[in-house]
Amino acid sequence: RKEVEQDPGPFNVPEGATVAFNCTYSNSASQSFFWYRQDCRKEPKLLMSVYSSGNEDGRFTAQLNRASQYISLLIRDSKLSDSATYLCVVSRSGKSTFGDGTTLTVKP
Amino acid sequence: DAGVIQSPRHEVTEMGQEVTLRCKPISGHDYLFWYRQTMMRGLELLIYFNNNVPIDDSGMPEDRFSAKMPNASFSTLKIQPSEPRDSAVYFCASGGSEQFFGPGTRLTVL
Numbered sequence: 192r193k194e195v196e197q198d199p200g201p202f203n204v205p206e207g208a209t210v211a212f213n214c215t216y217s218n219s220a221s222q223s224f225f226w227y228r229q230d231c232r233k234e235p236k237l238l239m240s241v242y243s244s245g246n247e248d249g250r251f252t253a254q255l256n257r258a259s260q261y262i263s264l265l266i267r268d269s270k271l272s273d274s275a276t277y278l279c280v281v282s283r284s285g286k287s288t289f290g291d292g293t294t295l296t297v298k299p
Numbered sequence: 300d301a302g303v304i305q306s307p308r309h310e311v312t313e314m315g316q317e318v319t320l321r322c323k324p325i326s327g328h329d330y331l332f333w334y335r336q337t338m339m340r341g342l343e344l345l346i347y348f349n350n351n352v353p354i355d356d357s358g359m360p361e362d363r364f365s366a367k368m369p370n371a372s373f374s375t376l377k378i379q380p381s382e383p384r385d386s387a388v389y390f391c392a393s394g395g396s397e398q399f400f401g402p403g404t405r406l407t408v409l
Contacts, residue, residue, distance in 0.1 A: 223396040234390055234400035235342070278342070282396045285330055286355055291341040 194218060195281050197290035205298055208269045212293045214262040214279030223282040224255050226264050228275045229292065235278055238264075269297045303401035305391050311407045317379040320404045323372055324393030332392040333366055333376050336403075342390075348374065381408045 197214045204210050216224075224241035239246065241253040241262055252265040262279055274297050279290040304323040312318055324331045332347040346356040351368045359366070363382070368374040378385055386408050392398040 225397065234403055236400065237397055240397065285349060285395065286344065286347065287332075287396070287398060288344070289334075289342040 192217060193290075194288045195279055195290040197279050197293050199291060199293060201294040201296055203296045203298060204269055206269055206271060208297075209265065209267045210269060210295060211266075212264045212277055212279075212295075214264075214290055216260050216262070216279075216281045216288075218281065218283065219257075219260060221260075221281045221283050224262050225280040225282070225287075226251075226253055226262075227278040227280055227289070229278060230275050235289075238277070266295075269295075271297050271299065273297050303391055303393055303399055305389075305401035305404050307404060308402060309405045309407075311409065312381055313409050314382055315380045316408075317377065318381045318385075318406060318408075320376040320389050320391075320406070322374045322376070322391030322401060324374070324391070325399055326372065328393035328395070328399075330393060330395050330398075331368060331374050332398060333374070334390040334392065334400075335387045336390060337387045345376070381406075383408045 195216050226238040227235040228238045229235040239248050239253050241255045243255050245254045250267045254263045276292040276294045278292045281288050306321045330349050333345040334342050336342045345358045346366045348368045366376045388403045388405050390400050390403045392400045
């Protein structure tokens with residue numbers, strides 16, 4: 192079993208839709224959690240950190256459930272520019288493990 | 300800050316040749332990471348350093364791979380001898396729990 196698992200998708204949604212990505216992790220000692228975004232043929236870029244209390248950044252909301260070892264990312268009012276691969280990342284003692292990513296395509 | 304700098308951006312070489320990838324991390328970052336990304340295996344951590352000291356190299360695939368960090372502003376990843384299966388994008392990142400990636404080196408071994 193992989194340490195970090197994501198639904199690979201692809202998710203194809205129309206502009207304006209709400210879409211949710213899920214991620215599970217196996218190591219209960221994990222300390223920090225993130226979502227990264229990677230555009231085609233580019234490097235991953237930090238999108239947002241994830242906290243147990245949940246956090247929101249504009250149209251993006253991230254949530255962490257430590258008991259279930261589950262992380263989510265919600266994107267509201269999808270834009271064409273949101274099309275990318277979203278990577279779930281789990282970190283412990285300085286070492287990060289990346290999920291394989293979920294691909295999102297937002298269509299006009 | 301210019302961000303993480305990697306060179307070369309593209310490298311095409313023949314099997315058996317030595318390949319050296321270079322990275323300049325963001326100034327002030329204590330951690331430096333080397334990753335490899337392929338379609339088949341995704342993004343894999345190869346090795347990471349803390350304050351120039353290698354902490355975990357368990358992801359280095361085999362003895363053909365080596366990495367050094369002689370000072371806080373420079374690191375290298377060397378493959379000797381290279382093989383076609385080493386073809387991938389190699390990323391360097393710096394930071395801590397939040398990581399900032401360089402643009403990557405796209406390596407093709409023929």
